[in-house]
Amino acid sequence: MGLEFVVEVALIVFLIMFALLAVELKKLAYAVASLGLMSTVLSIIFYILYAPYVAVINLLVYAGAVIVLFLAVLSLMKPGEEEGKGKMYDIIAEIPGGVLFIIIAVILVQILTTSYIGIQFAYGKTLNLPSLIPPQMQSMLQNVAESTWRVRVIDVLIQAMALFVAGLGVAVLFRRERREKE
Amino acid sequence: MIGLNWYLAASAILYSIGLYCLATKRNLIKMIIGVEILLNAAHLNFIALSTTTAGLDPLARTYVIVSIGVGAGVIALALSLTLLVYRHYRTLDVRKMRRLKW
Amino acid sequence: MLPLAPWLCWGIPVIGAILTPLLAKINHKVRDYGAVLFSIVGFIFGLSMVPDIFAGQVVNWFTGKVLGSIPYESKVVWISKLGIEMGVLVDPLSVFMANIAGGLGALIMVYALGYMHGDPDLTRYWFFKNFFIGGMVLLVISNNFLQMFIGWEIVGLCSYALIGFWHKKKEPSPVPDYKTEGEYNAMCGMKAFITTRVGDVALLIAILTIYASTLRTGNPTFNFLELREQVEWVRLLVANGLLIPTIILLFGGPVGKSAQFPLHVWLPEAMAGPTTVSALIHAATMVKAGVYLVARVLPIFVEVFEATNLTNALCTFSLVVACIGAFTAFLAATMGMVAREVKKVLAYSTISQIGYMMLALGIGGLTGYVAGEIAEGYYAGTFHLMSHAVFKALLFLSAGAILHATETKDMFEMGGLKQYMPITYKCMFIGALSLAGIPPFSGFWSKESIFDAAWVLAEEAYQHGYAIIGATGYILLFIAVITAAMTLFYSIRLIAIIFIWPESEYIKERKRRGEHIHEAPPVMWVPLAVLAAVSVIGGLLAPAFQVFMLKGWERVDVHASFEILVKTVTSPTIFMTLGALALGGIPAYYFYWSRKIDPEEFLEKHGFFRAVHSFFYNRWYINDFYMKVIVGGFIKLSNAVYKFFDQAIIDRFNYALAWVVRSFSQAFRKTHTGDLNYNMIAAMLGIIAILLLLLFG
Incomplete structure (x- = not known):
């Protein structure tokens, strides 16, 4: 119980809150902004869970590039077209989905929190933000790089190729878009 | 200093939010947001479970890195398709895109 | 390299x-x-x-x-x-x-x-x-x-x-x-x-x-060198009685690709393509693929059949190759003498010359059978391949230049082009002389070495007591020499009609319209000149070519010297060659070059020659026979199958299938709303079921 506890709980609360906002906000631009905030919070959580690489990549890709892409797509649409009519929140209309949502949430929390009791969670000695990663963990982080580039080099390369193809595909789709416009 | 369970619970709730979004929202952009939330939930789960006293599991982290890349590709493709769909139907409401149905 | x-x-x-x-x-x-x-x-x-x-x-x-x-x-x-x-x-x-x-x-x-x-x-x-x-x-x-x-x-x-x-x-x-x-x-x-x-x-x-x-x-391979090393496969083929069928079928590929006798009918029609295509694919290279394949497998066969004491199989294979080659050479030359289109003449001569190459390789194989050495025929065949590739490409490209200028394929619509296209005329003339085997152009040396190989075969066969093969060798030589006579005949006919004859009505008509006939541009005649130069000096390349081609053959001892040329010229067959050239050249000179006898009138007068002419002109009726029997028969068979099998059985089955599927989907189409949210809710229900299983299962 202390500052760390408060900060972490606050982060988790923010995470869920932004996720809910991203889903529920009627105005798409706001929803996307909220999604970006959620990704940022998630990156911070990754960072304090000793996953700095993942945190940085998450920040760059999900909080950065993808959000830009979302906004670019939104800007190509006619303003007003994408927004729903009526109130900002429309929860009553979504009761059946919401009920299912609560059921799943309860069961999942139940399963996840009971199935992994045996695992000793490593994090949690001190919350020392400037040098967050304790020295004994530093060598283990090297393992991440090691395993990315040595053990799994083939699927990393395949991923790079898949991304390249996806990028080309998106470029082609956007291009055709522009052509049709002309 | 909170336990593993908190993070697992958070990831479970995120996952449910993603599914909920996919199930109830009619807007294509919203559905893509739901997909991204689902991805994030899975990533959080991976990272949390790989942080043990026995050591950090590097494999889990590299999987997450790969998954982030692939997820970004999927979302980019989905967005560009959305744009094309929008040009074609002049709407983002999935219930109005019924021409695929016979 | x-x-x-x-x-x-x-x-x-x-x-x-x-x-x-x-x-x-x-x-x-x-x-x-x-x-x-x-x-x-x-x-x-x-x-x-x-x-x-x-x-x-x-x-x-x-x-x-x-x-x-x-x-x-x-x-x-x-x-x-x-x-x-x-x-x-x-x-x-x-x-x-x-x-x-x-x-x-x-x-x-x-x-x-x-x-x-x-x-x-x-x-x-x-x-x-x-x-x-x-x-x-x-x-x-x-x-x-x-x-x-x-x-x-x-x-x-x-x-x-x-x-x-x-x-x-x-x-x-x-x-x-x-x-x-x-x-x-x-x-x-x-x-x-x-x-x-x-x-x-x-x-x-x-x-x-x-x-x-x-x-x-237990040693699977497609590799040429490995097939040559291991001989077990031959024994196995013999044990199953498949050896002869297999090697004859193997020759089927070359017969098709190189347009040899039963499958030669496609090459004249292949001239419908652009002339550059005819020159490269249907004269210089692709049709040689068959010759290449025979030349590739022949040494392998010699080696493995000797190792397994099955030289009879080598004899059969070589005999088939040589006979088909010789017959095709003769057949195509007869058709070439009467064809009307420039490119068709060249196509027939291509078939005929490839027949020569096959003949040479077959002779090589037969010599291998009687005397144990295939080098002579092998060298003759490949050398003729080279000189033919060059002069035939030259002829085609010249023909291309002419077609380009006159825009007609029929050579009787040309005439008098000598004055308009002097460079093309010279190049094509060199090509035609080389094709006809006039000394000292490259075609003479290569063709003469084939005759020489045939002569050597016959002599060797008699020496070693194979009288039948010896007689066959003389017959093959005779056919080859007769073909050489016809080759000269149609070469002179080709050149004379295109370049020497007075201008045809068509050309005059074009000139009246103001479309003058021009020499080809440099980008076209420079390749012609290069090829013509190679055709002229082709004979001098023979020693180097022999050293090149027979490199790595242990049993043959060759060194670069001009002895080979001397040997070619002093061979006993030289008199036969000269006789054949006279036999083909003199009538052709009178008919076409000096025009002392009008060919049309000559045909009018002599019924026998008229019959022969029309027989040759209709390509020995082989084409019509294939068209009627094979193509027509196939169409009839297909119609019968269509009526009694396709319509009667398959169609009905498909109607029944379609009916079942349609009723089924009609019943279920209501569940497909096309609404993504419903799909997602169904997926969620599935997930809940799995989770409950995990929790209580």
Whole structure:
């Protein structure tokens, strides 16, 4: 119980809150902004869970590039077209989905929190933000790089190729878009 | 200093939010947001479970890195398709895109 | 050689072919010159292997490292258990053929810059042309049957695509059965494709039979060198009684591809394509693929049959090759004497000359049977292949220049072109003399060495007590010499009608309209001049060629000297050759050159010659026979199958199936709302079920 506890709980609360906002906000631009905030919070959580690489990549890709892409797509649409009519929140209309949502949430929390009791969670000695990663963990982080580039080099390369193809595909789709416009 | 369970619970709730979004929202952009939330939930789960006293599991982290890349590709493709769909139907409401149905 | 030359000499043209559509996006100049450049670079890589053959060992020029001696193999094993591999073989035959294909390919690509200029479909043209060169070089440089067959099919495909290249032409068809010329061209492509396919299937069966027997002996391979080393497969084939059928079927591929007797009917029709295509594919290279294959398997057969005491099989194979070759040479020459179109004459002469090559290889095999040495016939066949590739390409390209200028194919519509196209006239004249075997042009030396080989065969056979083979040798020699007489006859006829005869009505009409006939542009006549020069000095290349071709043959001892030329000239067959030239040349001179006797009147007067003329002109009625019996029979069979099997059984079954499926989907279509949210909710329910199972299961 202390500052760390408060900060972490606050982060988790923010995470869920932004996720809910991203889903529920009627105005798409706001929803996307909220999604970006959620990704940022998630990156911070990754960072304090000793996953700095993942945190940085998450920040760059999900909080950065993808959000830009979302906004670019939104800007190509006619303003007003994408927004729903009526109130900002429309929860009553979504009761059946919401009920299912609560059921799943309860069961999942139940399963996840009971199935992994045996695992000793490593994090949690001190919350020392400037040098967050304790020295004994530093060598283990090297393992991440090691395993990315040595053990799994083939699927990393395949991923790079898949991304390249996806990028080309998106470029082609956007291009055709522009052509049709002309 | 909170336990593993908190993070697992958070990831479970995120996952449910993603599914909920996919199930109830009619807007294509919203559905893509739901997909991204689902991805994030899975990533959080991976990272949390790989942080043990026995050591950090590097494999889990590299999987997450790969998954982030692939997820970004999927979302980019989905967005560009959305744009094309929008040009074609002049709407983002999935219930109005019924021409695929016979 | 340049590093990786055996791979790059076919890889670069293929890459060039794939890049052509991309280059076409930039602009047309880049596309045209780029395509030509790729073929030239590929040829340079092929050419760099020639010094290695002379040296007897393969050296990387950049690192100076000796990679191995001839025959040198470079391969990547794919499935080692099944003996499936990808590799290249550097030996005299493959390097020789690769340079013929690559060199003539590059030269004709340059010519095509002028000839095809401004055609709207040039992207397609360059693609298939480069793809063809790559496929042809792949065919000849492969180290195994499987890869060779891939190349074999690639060149077949390109041939089909290029014969029908002008399938959009709207002019009236030259044959009444089709509406437009384009349709006729497309049909010609199909005819070539289907006819050669008959041979290809036979070849594939033979390859797979050989492979299956190597598989049974536990050492599966397609590799030429390995097939030569291990002999067990032959024993197994003999034990199953499959040896003779297999080697005859193997010859089926060459018969189809090289347009030999039963399957020769496609080549004259293949002339519907652009002349550059006819020159490269249907005269200089692709049709030689069959000769290449026979030359490739003949040494293998000699070795393995000797090792297993089965030389009778070698005798059978060689006899079939020689007889089909000789008969085809004769058959095609008779048709060539009466053809009306320039390119058809050249096509018949191509078939005839390839018959000569087959004859030479068969004679080589027979000599191997009686005296144990195939080098003479082998050398004669490959040497004739080279000189023919050069002079036939020359003739075709000259014909292309003429067609380009006059815009007609019929040679009776030309005449008097000597004054308008002097360079083309000289080049084509040299080509025709070389084709006819007039000394001292290259055709004389190569053809004379074939006669010499036949003579040697007959002598050797009598010496070793094989009277029947000796008699066969004399008969083959006789047919070859008679064919030489006819060759001179139609060569003179061709040149005289096009260049010497007075101008035809058609030409006068064109001139009246103000369309004057011009000499070809330099980009077209420079390749002609190069080829003409090679045709003139061809004989001098013989010593070097012999050293090159027979490098690595242990039993033959050759050194570069002009003895071989002396031997050729002093051979007893020289008198027969000169007699034959007189026999063919004198009538042709009177009929066509000096025009002392009018050929038309002569035919009017002599009923016998009229009958022979029409028999030859209708191509011995072989074409009509195939059309009626095989094509017509097949159509009738198909109609019967359609009526009694397709309509009666399959259609009804399909109706029933369709009815079942439709009723089923009618019943279930209500559940498909097309609403993504419902799908998602269903997915969620599924997840809940799985989770509950996890929790309580």
